[in-house]
Every structure is written in C-alpha cells, then in structure tokens.
C-alpha cells in the first residue's frame with residue numbers, strides 16, 4: 001500500500017496556493033518532468049516564472065550561482081529592489097558575500113557541533129512523548145511534531161522557554177503567510193502593502209523585529225557572547241559587519257526556517273506510520289547506533305520535502321531543453337518534484353527506510369545555500385523516531401488530516417492519530 005495518492009489532474013497551477021491544499025500536486029510534477037521539464041508558468045498579477053522539475057536539472061542549475069542568483073528574491077512573488085534589500089539575509093546574497101557571512105555561523109551548525117545536542121534532544125523527545133502519549137488519541141502535529149523543533153530553537157537562540165509559543169506562532173505567521181489559520185494577513189488575499197519591507201510581508205515580521213532587537217540589547221547588556229546570534233554580528237573575513245536590519249532578518253529566518261520544516265518532516269513520518277503497512281515495525285527493536293536510523297530520517301525528509309521550492313533570478317540568457325531563459329527571469333527549483341523523480345529514485349512514491357544512496361534535494365543540496373540546519377534537522381528527526389518507536393507499537397488515523405495552504409512550505413498541519421503503546 002502506498003501512503004497517499006495525489007489527486008491533481010496533472011495540470012495544477014503551481015502559482016496557486018490552492019493547488020497544494022490536498023498535498024503537493026505530484027501528478028502535475030510527474031507530467032512536467034516527462035513532457036516539459038523547463039515549464040513556463042503564468043502567475044496572475046505578477047511576472048510568470050520557469051519551473052525546473054527534474055532532479056538532474058535542479059542539481060546542475062543550483063551550482064550555477066553566477067548565472068542564477070539568489071540576490072533578487074527567493075520566493076515566487078515579485079519584489080522591488082527596495083523590498084529585497086530591506087528583507088535580505090545571507091540567504092538572499094551570492095558568493096563571495098554569501099560565503100563570508102555564512103562562515104560566521106557554519107561551524108555552530110556543523111555535524112560535530114550539532115552532535116553535542118543529542119542528549120538534550122533525547123531528553124526533550126522523552127518529555128514530549130511521555131506527556132503526549134498519556135492520551136490514546138490526539139493531533140500529532142500539535143502535541144509532537146511542533147514541540148521538538150520549537151524547544152530546540154529556544155536553545156539555539158537563547159530565548160526563555162515562556163516565549164517559545166509566542167515566537168513559534170509568529171514564525172508560523174511568516175512561513176504560512178498564505179494560510180488563514182496562521183495569519184490575519186493572507187498574502188494573496190489581504191492588502192499587505194504596509195508590511196512590504198518586513199520579512200514575508202507579514203505583520204508578524206514587525207513583532208519579531210522588536211523582539212530580536214530587545215533580545216540582542218539584553219544580551220549585550222549582560223556581556224553574553226554565546227550562541228549563533230552573537231556569532232552572526234561579528235566581522236566577517238573581509239571585516240564587514242551585517243547591518244541591524246540584516247541581523248533582525250537573520251533572527252526571523254531562524255525562527256521561520258528552524259521550525260516548520262523539521263515539524264513537517266516529523267509529521268510526514270508519523271502520517272506514514274499510520275498509512276504504510278509495516279513501516280513502524282521495521283524500526284522497532286533496532287539499536288540506536290544502527291545505520292537504519294540515519295537512512296530512515298533522510299528518507300522521511302525526502303518524502304516530506306517541506307521546502308518545496310526556492311527561486312533564483314537569471315543573470316544572463318541561457319538555453320535549456322530547447323527553450324531560452326531570459327536575463328531577469330524567475331526560475332523555481334522544485335525540490336519537491338526532484339525528490340519524486342523516477343530517474344533518480346526507485347519507487348519514489350514509497351517510503352523505503354533503507355534507501356541508500358538517497359540523493360534527495362530536500363535541503364537544497366548541490367548549491368552554496370544548502371540548508372544550514374540540515375544536521376540539526378536530521379538529528380531531531382532521527383532521535384524523535386527512535387524514542388517514538390521505543391514507545392509506540394501501532395499508529396492509526398483518527399480523522400482526516402489537512403495540509404497547509406502554501407506552494408512554498410509543504411506539510412500536514414492537522415494530523416489526528418490513535419496510538420497503541422508497546
């Protein structure tokens with residue numbers, strides 16, 4: 001039994017968030033990979049964009065940083081230069097500037113540094129699961145998947161525990177700015193002009209700006225030089241220091257990026273346990289040092305592909321698949337499609353916990369912007385799965401699940417499940 005069948009007619013409008021409310025339109029992606037791998041997509045009310053859907057093309061183009069720039073916006077929406085500059089983090093810069101800033105925090109997010117968090121993560125997982133599983137039935141996103149990344153984020157940012165719910169709700173309002181459940185200002189429906197210089201054009205961006213400012217002032221007053229927020233304010237190799245605006249944007253980036261994507265990877269795994277026979281059983285009784293845990297975590301992240309696309313802008317004309325991309329055109333790398341590419345993965349619509357090698361693109365592999373938090377995300381997913389499998393024997397659906405309304409971040413936002421303990 002496969003977990004879930006896409007229901008789109010193969011011609012979904014990729015510019016519309018409504019095309020993603022039943023999950024990613026995988027029939028459309030499959031058709032595009034087959035028939036039109038560099039597809040022009042109209043975007044009502046904005047400039048259209050090119051969609052790159054094949055695994056090999058995404059991997060190759062993601063390396064072409066001089067030809068395809070991140071410095072003019074990384075979402076599909078059009079932005080003025082003023083908006084781009086106001087909302088910029090190092091994610092919206094190109095090498096060598098990008099590399100210099102990223103280097104300031106790269107070590108803190110490296111595999112060996114992140115590994116030091118393992119016992120903390122395990123303790124958090126135990127606490128979260130023991131509390132949640134005291135009930136036989138509940139929303140697994142709310143009680144489990146949302147909890148772990150949120151609490152880890154608090155550790156990384158050095159924020160008080162009592163602020164975490166507020167922070168994560170603001171992070172949701174940024175990332176899920178197209179879903180009315182998470183924001184009062186739905187991007188494609190409300191007038192967001194007043195917030196055009198804020199992250200994600202969101203009023204939550206303004207609140208997070210204030211919070212970041214206060215947090216940093218407080219850290220400085222205490223002479224606290226620990227953590228990534230301090231590192232990012234240090235001079236880079238060329239002696240440049242990021243501006244206050246860039247600092248606040250970096251804070252917002254971590255609040256948003258460090259949360260939802262890991263949450264939706266965990267949610268996808270729990271959903272898969274309830275729908276693909278025998279999946280959870282494969283993990284039961286497996287020693288925590290076994291390689292299966294690493295391959296399983298990566299496979300669930302491939303399966304979830306929560307960061308569905310990132311965009312670039314063409315810096316010169318180029319040809320691909322008989323078409324010409326013009327300078328200034330927007331080009332979307334649909335990682336979610338590359339991760340279901342039949343030419344790169346055997347049976348991509350199945351979860352295969354042993355999949356190895358697993359050359360998925362969920363973290364934007366191949367380019368300089370490859371996810372900064374990937375080792376942390378992998379570790380969180382792996383440890384959560386280990387603690388979950390040690391406690392739960394069986395998972396069943398306890399109601400209908402619901403997906404986020406977004407063509408940018410894909411995920412299950414509501415997941416009622418019933419659990420039978422060991």
Ligand code: HEM
Nearest residue numbers: 091257258261262265307310362363364369371372373377
């Ligand atoms: C399963 C979880 C995650 C997924 C699927 C994911 C996905 C991605 C992807 C696809 C990119 C590349 C963006 C591009 O090409 O422009 C990226 C970049 C980034 N991610 Fe993640 N992410 C995850 C977790 C995290 C976490 C936990 C953090 C931080 C705590 C984080 C922080 C970042 C940052 C700062 C960047 C920008 C890197 C750069 O531009 O150099 N991510 N992520």
